[in-house]
Every structure is written in structure tokens, then in C-alpha cells.
Amino acid sequence: MEQRVGAGPAPGPAPVFAALGDRTRLSLLTRLSDGEARSIAMLAADTKLTRQAVTKHLHVLERAGLVGSLRVGRESRFAYRATPLDEARAYLEMVAAQWDAALERLRAHVEG
Amino acid sequence: MEQRVGAGPAPGPAPVFAALGDRTRLSLLTRLSDGEARSIAMLAADTKLTRQAVTKHLHVLERAGLVGSLRVGRESRFAYRATPLDEARAYLEMVAAQWDAALERLRAHVEG
């Protein structure tokens, strides 16, 4: 049904790309993409940043829908979500397809 | 040879994603992906933004390597470049592949 509560113009893939546009977040997402849920402390452990900095990044990823969080006891675990990334992939495919079509038209024109 | 003059850690796809993480830029790129080179004024025409705002966005896209510029007489034309987008696609494929592998391991485990 593709609901979207906020109502308004469809955001499109831009927010997802924006979330991906940071090395730290990209690294966090890459690590999470193995399917394992991890606590904030665990994710912050092998980083040079503060736990709070990592927390902020995780929230950005969560707002973009790329990860989900679940409170377990005293820790909150974050896990990878695949869906929004597919939207991003679809956009790139779209642009690439349009570009390929342009190339094909050019080829056809040159070859007469 | 993949040179990169600045020397230092490989930037990776993050800057490309960052450049894509804005609706205006996404729109500009989509329009340019038909292969046609366009002047700044032409690109700014069907936008509600100022010409200078559009200029800034174009420079961001250019720094990310997603477009190239060429001065022709009194106007400078911007044209789509496909290469960095392939890098972005490669990253998404990588994450997706890792995710799929995780799902497969899970399935195998559940099914005994």
C-alpha cells in the first residue's frame, strides 16, 4: 500500500543516498549487512568515535529505514534492513538505463 | 591506473552518495542522464531556485565526478558522466550480496 503518514511529495531515494553519504555510516551499514544485530557499544567498540557519535549515525540510518532497532534488556540492538536500499538501486538502474539508451541512439545515428 | 593525486585513504563511494543525497541534484542528474549537454541557464530555467544555487549544485556533482563541464563561448555546458555511478552501484551490489548470503545461511540453518 506504500502508506507514508507524513503526506506530501514523495521523498524519493534522496534521503537514502544522503544517509549513505558518510563513511562512518557506510562502514556501520556494511558491518550490519551480515544480518547480525549488534548493540551500540559493540558497534562503537572498533571505531575511533564516541559512543554518542555512533548513536547519532545509527539514528540517521534508522530514519532512512536502512536499519531497525530493538531494545533488549539494557542494550538496544540495531539490525540491517534491505528495503530502502532496493529503492536506491532502482534509481541507479533507472539513470543507467536512460544513459545506455542515449548511447544506443548515438551509435545508431553515427552508423547511419 | 586509478591514480588519485591527493594520496591518502581511498574515499570510496561515500562522496558519490553524498552528492546524490539531494533532491535538486538528483533531478539535475536525471535530466542530464539523457546524454545532452546543457548550459547553466538552461538547467536553472525549469527550477524554482536561483541560477547561482543551481551552479553550486552542479559544482558539487562535478566534484563527485558525476558530471563534466565544458566552456563553449559565453556559456558553460554540463554533461553526465557515468563512471562514479558504477562505483556506487558496485557498493550497493556488495551490500546486497552479503545480505543475500546471510539469508541463505539462515535458511540452511533453519532447514537443518
Next chain:
DNA sequence: TCATCATGCAACCTCCTGGTTGCATGATTG
């Protein structure tokens, strides 16, 4: 040559971002 057009450059503004520190709070465990 002169008016016009497309840009470039610079200053300025506001808001968001990435990071930090300090402290409060809810679980865990001995």
C-alpha cells in the same frame, strides 16, 4: 560600439551535521 546575455565571484545568512562532554536513568550482577 553598446546593450544584452551567461557566467563567475564574493559576502552574508540560517540551519543542519558531525563530534564532543557531562550527567541522569534503567538493567544486571555479585
Next chain:
DNA sequence: CAATCATGCAACCAGGAGGTTGCATGATGA
């Protein structure tokens, strides 16, 4: 219960992003 651990929350900060306005400059065309 007390010490500890994992988080959450808030304040604060520097710098960058996105936008605007104003003005200078190089090309065009009548």
C-alpha cells in the same frame, strides 16, 4: 542493596550546505 554497564538526553561548538543578493567580466549581436 551497591557497583557497574549500556543507554538516553541535553548543551555546546565549529564548520559546511543550501540559498540569496549584488556586482564584475567576457561573449554576442544589432
